[in-house]
Amino acid sequence: MTPTSDLITTITAHIQSAPQQQITFASYMDLVLYHPSYGYYTTKASVLGPEGDFITSPHLGHDFGELLAVQFADMWCSLDQPTPFHLVEIGAGQGLIAGDVLAHLQQNHPDCYTALRYIIIEKSPILRTLQQKLLTHEKVSWSTLENLPPITGCLFSNELIDAFPVHVIQKHDNQLREVYVTVEDNTLHETLGPLSSNRLLEYFKLIGIDLLTDAYPDSYRTEVNLAALDWLDTVANKIDRGFLLTIDYGHTAQRYYSPARHQGTLKCYYQHRHHDDPYVNIGQQDLTTHVDFTALERYGVKVGLAPLGFTQQGLLLMALGLGERIATLTQTITPGPDSFNQLIQRRQVLHQLMDMSPIGLGTFGVLIQSKRLTDKPTLKGLTIPPLG
């Protein structure tokens, strides 16, 4: 049997042994992405990068990680230069950000580097092995979130929360219903049923959205990322003093749950193409949704995280020195036959990181939360005010 048919057999068995022979979409998504033997992230070493299904900011070069390093050095100073200073990266993919952050701190912020301990929390065993091969660095170690002691420093992630399993809900006959996955004639189907948890209703109260108003059409379909709230609860407990930095594609709740976005944000990525069918290429394609930053911010307050600022990746990176990198480009490229091409390529990469078009990396949300700080610091990355 192929890994895909093994996974379909496993999903079918889960469905058949579940009450009413159906599982929530969140359980389905958890199985296809993270089943310990056949899940997409568990088995595919090449999910990311030009050879995989999608690329992320660190694949464009060293700039993203290096500019984040500037932010981390600034955080270290605002925490009064503690030793040890922990950077905890959650969901590190191929370990590219870690390599760039460490190299930049070592070179440019040696005191911060001396105090640094870099810990990676990675759910995928195959990606963890890859990271361990690439990052043979004395400063780096791996842990699980459960085993992580409370730290002083910063926990951070790039494109992590969009990979969490989500509940899919739909407005039907003026009620909120949940999408379940079931099996008929050996094929996976969707069916609507009652909400699997009251937490789904609490979620909408938290973010101040009421899908039952007339503004939302019947059949309005969207997602709820309860796993993100559970995760926030856990990570908040892992920060003794410091910051949580979250970078991902997403919106405020008002924009996420806009009546016009009537099919939600769920997307599937397979070999750099995206589409809307989560029931094909099972275990071979990524499933992902946008992040609701309002939920992270408001739930964060409940679990002890103070909101420090919400901005966009383009503005964060500009505040951290991306503009200077663009301005000095012509001076840093050495003259030679290929230099013009190199210059154009570098310029394109730097512009891509701050591309503010609707699907550009520059529009990614950046949320910084803090815990147990006596004063509210003005972080370098938050010094350019968000666009109105």
Ligand SMILES: C[S@@+](CC[C@H](N)C(=O)[O-])C[C@H]1O[C@@H](n2cnc3c(N)ncnc32)[C@H](O)[C@@H]1O
């Ligand atoms: C979309 S990739 C992003 C990788 C990397 N941050 C980057 O920017 O290239 C998501 C990463 O999060 C990991 N992941 C997903 N859920 C996780 C969890 N609950 N804890 C830790 N890692 C997780 C995946 O295995 C993968 O490495």
